[in-house]
Amino acid sequence: xxxxxxxxxxxxxxxxxxxxxxxxxxxxxxxxxxxxxxxxxxxxxxxxxxxxxxxxxxxxxxxxxxxxxxxxxxxxxxxxxxxxxxxxxxxxxxxxxxxxxxxxxxxxxxxxxxxxxxxxxxxxxxxxxxxxxxxxxxxxxxxxxxxxxxxxxxxxxxxxxxxxxxxxxxxxxxxxxxxxxxxxxxxxxxxxxxxxxxxxxxxxxxxxxxxxxxxxxxxxxxxxxxxxxxxxxxxxxxxxxxxxxxxxxxxxxxxxxxxxxxxxxxxxxxxxxxxxxxxxxxxxxxxxxxxxxxxxxxxxxxxxxxxxxxxxxxxxxxxxxxxxxxxxxxxxxxxxxxxxxxxxxxxxxxxxxxxxxxxxxxxxxxxxxxxxxxxxxxxxxxxxxx
Amino acid sequence: xxxxxxxxxxxxxxxxxxxxxxxxxxxxxxxxxxxxxxxxxxxxxxxxxxxxxxxxxxxxxxxxxxxxxxxxxxxxxxxxxxxxxxxxxxxxxxxxxxxxxxxxxxxxxxxxxxxxxxxxxxxxxxxxxxxxxxxx
Numbered sequence: 001x002x003x004x005x006x007x008x009x010x011x012x013x014x015x016x017x018x019x020x021x022x023x024x025x026x027x028x029x030x031x032x033x034x035x036x037x038x039x040x041x042x043x044x045x046x047x048x049x050x051x052x053x054x055x056x057x058x059x060x061x062x063x064x065x066x067x068x069x070x071x072x073x074x075x076x077x078x079x080x081x082x083x084x085x086x087x088x089x090x091x092x093x094x095x096x097x098x099x100x101x102x103x104x105x106x107x108x109x110x111x112x113x114x115x116x117x118x119x120x121x122x123x124x125x126x127x128x129x130x131x132x133x134x135x136x137x138x139x140x141x142x143x144x145x146x147x148x149x150x151x152x153x154x155x156x157x158x159x160x161x162x163x164x165x166x167x168x169x170x171x172x173x174x175x176x177x178x179x180x181x182x183x184x185x186x187x188x189x190x191x192x193x194x195x196x197x198x199x200x201x202x203x204x205x206x207x208x209x210x211x212x213x214x215x216x217x218x219x220x221x222x223x224x225x226x227x228x229x230x231x232x233x234x235x236x237x238x239x240x241x242x243x244x245x246x247x248x249x250x251x252x253x254x255x256x257x258x259x260x261x262x263x264x265x266x267x268x269x270x271x272x273x274x275x276x277x278x279x280x281x282x283x284x285x286x287x288x289x290x291x292x293x294x295x296x297x298x299x300x301x302x303x304x305x306x307x308x309x310x311x312x313x314x315x316x317x318x319x320x321x322x323x324x325x326x327x328x329x330x331x332x333x334x335x336x337x338x339x340x341x342x343x344x345x346x347x348x349x350x351x352x353x354x355x356x357x358x359x360x361x362x363x364x365x366x367x368x369x370x371x372x373x374x375x376x377x378x379x380x381x382x383x384x385x386x
Numbered sequence: 387x388x389x390x391x392x393x394x395x396x397x398x399x400x401x402x403x404x405x406x407x408x409x410x411x412x413x414x415x416x417x418x419x420x421x422x423x424x425x426x427x428x429x430x431x432x433x434x435x436x437x438x439x440x441x442x443x444x445x446x447x448x449x450x451x452x453x454x455x456x457x458x459x460x461x462x463x464x465x466x467x468x469x470x471x472x473x474x475x476x477x478x479x480x481x482x483x484x485x486x487x488x489x490x491x492x493x494x495x496x497x498x499x500x501x502x503x504x505x506x507x508x509x510x511x512x513x514x515x516x517x518x519x520x521x522x
Contacts, residue, residue, distance in 0.1 A: 122396075123393065123394060123395060123396040124395070124396035124397065124398050126427055128393070128395060128396065129395040129396070129397065129398075129401060129405075129427070130395070130427050130481065130482060131482045132393040132395070133392060133393045133394070133395050133514055134470050134471075134482050134483055134484050135392065135393075135457065135461050135463070135464045135468060135470060135484065136457075136470050136482075137457055137459055137461045140457075140459075141455055141457045141459075141470055142470075144455050145453055145454065145455055145470065145472060146453055147453070147455075148453045148454060148455075148497060149452060149453035149472075149497070152497050193458075194458045194467075195457075195458060195459065196455040196456060196457045196458060196459075196470075197455060197456035197458070197467070197492060198455070198492075199455065243427075243482075244482075245472055245480060245481060245482040246426075246427070246480065250452070250453055250472075
C-alpha cells in the first residue's frame with residue numbers, strides 16, 4: 001500500500017510574522033508565532049489540532065506550549081528536510097485515521113541564538129573520532145567537500161556554481177520579505193570573501209531567524225476551510241550518512257535519488273508535468289546536485305541548464321523550469337533548517353499567491369536536504385484535486 | 387602535548403583497535419568475511435551483509451587526494467587557510483584528513499595526487515592519521 005495521491009491537503013500555511021534578525025523572540029516562540037499564524041490562516045484554534053510534528057525542539061515541549069492535546073506525535077529530526085518528512089508521516093497518519101488535523105512547525109533563532117537548545121558533537125561519536133580532529137568548521141567546510149570531485153568528474157567550472165546565486169537573486173527581487181533582493185553578477189560572487197575554497201560568501205546561505213508552519217487534513221475536509229487547498233500528490237524520504245566523508249558518491253546524493261524517485265512514482269508524474277520546483281540550497285551546489293539526482297538533468301549538465309537561463313524568471317519554452325522562486329536559502333532566508341521555507345513557497349505557488357507567481361502553475365515539487373547530504377525528503381504538491 | 391589545541395578523539399570499544407593501531411604507526415581497516423570488501427569507520431560487523439564475520443588488516447598506507455576544501459576562517463588549533471581533505475585508499479575506503487608537508491593551496495593540492503599515511507602523536511593514547519604527498 002502506498003499513499004493515495006491527493007488524499008491529504010495543506011489547508012493552513014504561514015511563516016513567522018517577521019523574518020530576519022529577531023533578537024526579541026525566542027526559538028520556541030518562533031515556532032508558536034508561525035503555528036498561530038497558520039491556525040489563523042485556516043480558522044483553527046489549538047483545540048482543533050490533534051497531531052503535531054516538529055524537529056530539533058521536541059514535540060512535547062511545543063504541544064504543551066501551544067496547549068495542544070495530540071493523539072499523534074512525530075519528532076523526526078534529521079536536519080532541514082525534517083519538515084518534508086513530517087508531511088509524509090502526517091499523510092500516512094491522516095490516511096490511516098490516527099488523527100485528523102496535523103500541525104507541523106519550525107522555528108529557529110539561527111542568527112540571534114535566543115532560546116536555542118544546546119547542540120554539539122561528542123568526542124567519542126563517529127564524527128568526533130573521524131572528522132572533527134581535522135578541523136571542519138560547520139557546514140561551509142563540510143557540505144562543500146564533495147564539490148571539487150564533482151567539478152573534476154564532469155569538467156564543470158566554478159562559475160556554473162556561482163551562477164546559481166545570481167539566478168536565485170533575480171527571484172528574490174520579487175519577494176518583499178527576502179533578506180537580499182539587489183541583483184548580483186557572477187563577478188560579484190567570484191569576488192566575494194573566500195570562505196572555504198572553492199566556496200565564497202555568495203555561494204553560501206545566509207543565517208537568519210524565523211519560522212513556518214503547515215496544517216494538513218483529509219482532502220475531503222479541505223473545502224470547509226477558507227483557504228485554497230494544496231493537495232499532496234506524492235512524497236518520498238531517505239537518509240544516507242551523517243558523515244560527509246562516507247557518502248557513497250561525491251557527485252550525487254543517494255538520499256536525493258531515493259526520496260525523489262519515491263515521490264515521483266507515488267505521485268505518478270513525469271518531469272514534464274512539473275511547473276515549479278524548489279530545491280533546498282544551503283550552498284550553491286545543491287540545486288545542481290538536486291536537478292541531476294531528481295532526474296531533471298543528465299549527469300554534469302545541471303550547471304549548463306541553469307547557465308542557459310531555464311530556471312530564471314521569464315524563461316520560456318519546453319525547458320523552462322522555475323526553480324527556487326523565493327530566492328532560496330542563498331537570498332530569501334536560512335535559519336538553519338530551511339526546508340519549511342521551501343515548502344511555504346511551494347504552497348504559495350499552488351495557491352497562486354507568491355510574489356513571484358509562476359503563471360498557471362499546477363504542480364510543484366519541493367525537495368529538501370537534511371544535514372550534509374545526510375537526509376532527504378521530497379513533496380509533490382498540486383493545486384488541483386485528484 | 388598539553389599545548390595541543392585541536393579536537394582529540396575518544397575511542398569507543400568498537401574503535402579501540404583502530405586507535406591502538408595508529409599509536410603503533412599502523413593504519414588498520416576491517417574486511418567483510420563474506421564479500422572480501424574493506425570498510426571504514428570501524429564496527430564489529432559488515433555494513434555490506436550484516437555478518438559478524440569480519441577481520442582486521444593493515445592498510446597499504448597509500449592513497450590519493452579525492453576531494454577537499456581550504457578553510458579560510460579561524461579555527462582553534464589550526465592556522466588558516468588549511469585544507470580539510472578526503473583521501474581515497476586503494477583498499478576501497480575513504481577518510482577525512484589533513485594534508486601535511488604540503489602547501490595549502492589549490493595549486494599544490496591537485497586532485498588524485500598520490501598520498502601516504504603518517505601519524506601525529508597527540509598524547510600517549512592517540513596518534514592521529516594524517517596524509518602527505520607520497521615519496522616526499
